[in-house]
Amino acid sequence: MSSSSFSLTTTVPGSLALSGDLTFATAAQALESARAELDRSGQTTLDLGGVTHADSAGLATLLALLAHARTRGKTLAVTHTPEGLQALARVSGVENLL
Template structure:
């Protein structure tokens, strides 16, 4: 049986922590939840240590969250990006944004 892709967002000291899947199946929900979290508090770090899988839609959601944080006046940085996400960012020409 195939398990549905899930994710979690959690406020951590100085960070918004993402865990689970950052994929096409979760990207819209990640973006909506992330924007809501950033409206409450825009921490300086987006921690991706708990991300178990990511694809181009997940990368797009991360970039959109970084842009939203910038609009809120926070220069948010990404920490602990999975190697696969970093590779995808390099291939896509957006690695400097992470």
């Protein structure tokens, strides 16, 4: 099993920063933790500047978080999206959702 890890921090008011790996190994935990934090604290920005590795499961997690916010009547802005994740979104045809 991989030693992949991620963390969530709220160092800037209104922003939830995700760092580490956003991959198949961490996606379920990242989604659950980020949803809970967004619901609890009401952040409006998801900062991906600390994401070091992402795959299709990470992209799915990001899309699920955006949908989660939307179903609660909130707008969640995504910032500092890593180039690899942007490229994956482009080839998947979902870049406009980010």
